[in-house]
Amino acid sequence: MPAPFRPRKRLGQHFLVDPNVARKIVEALQASPEQPVVEIGPGTGALTGLLLERYPRLTALEIDPRAIATLQTRWPALDVRHADVLTVNWAELAAEKGEKLHVIGNLPYYITSPILFALLDARDVLAEAVLMMQREVAERLVASPGSKTYGILSVIAQLWATPALLFPVSRHVFRPRPRVESAVVRLTFAQPLPDVDPTLLRQVIRTAFNQRRKTLRNSLRRLLPPGQTLPAPWSQARAEMLTPADYVALTRWLQRSSPPFSPKGLPSPISDPLKRQPQSHAATPCSPAETEASDPPLSE
Numbered sequence: 001m002p003a004p005f006r007p008r009k010r011l012g013q014h015f016l017v018d019p020n021v022a023r024k025i026v027e028a029l030q031a032s033p034e035q036p037v038v039e040i041g042p043g044t045g046a047l048t049g050l051l052l053e054r055y056p057r058l059t060a061l062e063i064d065p066r067a068i069a070t071l072q073t074r075w076p077a078l079d080v081r082h083a084d085v086l087t088v089n090w091a092e093l094a095a096e097k098g099e100k101l102h103v104i105g106n107l108p109y110y111i112t113s114p115i116l117f118a119l120l121d122a123r124d125v126l127a128e129a130v131l132m133m134q135r136e137v138a139e140r141l142v143a144s145p146g147s148k149t150y151g152i153l154s155v156i157a158q159l160w161a162t163p164a165l166l167f168p169v170s171r172h173v174f175r176p177r178p179r180v181e182s183a184v185v186r187l188t189f190a191q192p193l194p195d196v197d198p199t200l201l202r203q204v205i206r207t208a209f210n211q212r213r214k215t216l217r218n219s220l221r222r223l224l225p226p227g228q229t230l231p232a233p234w235s236q237a238r239a240e241m242l243t244p245a246d247y248v249a250l251t252r253w254l255q256r257s258s259p260p261f262s263p264k265g266l267p268s269p270i271s272d273p274l275k276r277q278p279q280s281h282a283a284t285p286c287s288p289a290e291t292e293a294s295d296p297p298l299s300e
C-alpha cells in the first residue's frame, strides 16, 4: 500500500511493504496476548494491524502527525500517542501498564543507536525488544571480542541484555528503498548485575573504547586513584580484547580501589585477555571515534 503522504527522509520514513516480512517480525515477539506491547514508529501501520490482532494492549508511539491521522482512520480504537521515542519515560509507561513492556518496531535508522541506548537504560522496566535496524548495527550488537565491529554498543548490549540476530531483511521490501540492508534483532533484557555500579561500568567501557588504540593502562589512567596502576592481565590489553564479563570484573576492581564507588567491593576472578585467541579481525585499525549516535547515512 503506498503511503497516503509523502515520506519524510529526515524522519527515517522507509515503509515496509512486504506482508510476509511484517508477519515474521511480529511473530518474533515472545509476549503473550495479555501483555503490554509498545510499537516504536508505527508509520502507516505495516506492523500495527498484525500487532492489534494479537495484542489488544498495544500502544504506538509516533512523531509524525500525518502518520497518526492515518493510523486513527484505519484503527479508531488504537492507543496511538504523539511522542518522540527518545524522550519517552519508559518507567512511567510500564507503571501505567502495571508490568514490564514488550517493545517492537521498524526503527527510524537516523536514531538507531540513541534508541538502543535508551532501551538498554530502561532495561529494568522492559522484558524484550524486537527491532528492525540497519544490518551493520545489528552485527555490532552481537559482535565478539577481537572482531572489527566489537565496540561500546556490543559490550553494553551484551551486559544489559541478550541480543539475538534473528534474520536479514532486504532493502527492496521498503518504500522508499533505504541505501542499506537491514536485520531484525531480539533483545531479551537481563537482570541487574550484582555488586557493580552501572554508571562506573559504563564510564569504564566508554573510556576504554574512546581510546581503543591505547592499552588500558593508559586509556583508563584517569579513572584510577593517584598512585594506583591496573593489574597485569588488564594493563597491556586493549579495549576490544576484553569480554563484557571482563569489564564487570575490572569495574569491581576499580570500585575496591576507589572509595566513592566501593559500597561492597567484592573480589571477582578474571581471565587473562592477553592469552585469549583473537578473532579474524583482531588487529584492525581504529575505526573513526565510536560515538553513541554514529549511524551511517542511509537513504538513497
Ligand SMILES: C[S@@+](CC[C@H](N)C(=O)[O-])C[C@H]1O[C@@H](n2cnc3c(N)ncnc32)[C@H](O)[C@@H]1O
Residues within 6 Å of the ligand: 011, 012, 013, 014, 015, 016, 017, 040, 041, 042, 043, 044, 045, 046, 047, 061, 062, 063, 064, 067, 083, 084, 085, 086, 105, 106, 107, 108, 109, 111
Ligand atoms: C522505518 S519507519 C517504519 C514505519 C512502519 N513501522 C513500517 O514498518 O512501515 C520509522 C517510523 O518512525 C517514525 N519516527 C521517526 N522518528 C521518530 C521519533 N523520534 N519518535 C517516534 N517515531 C519516530 C517515523 O515517522 C516512521 O513512521
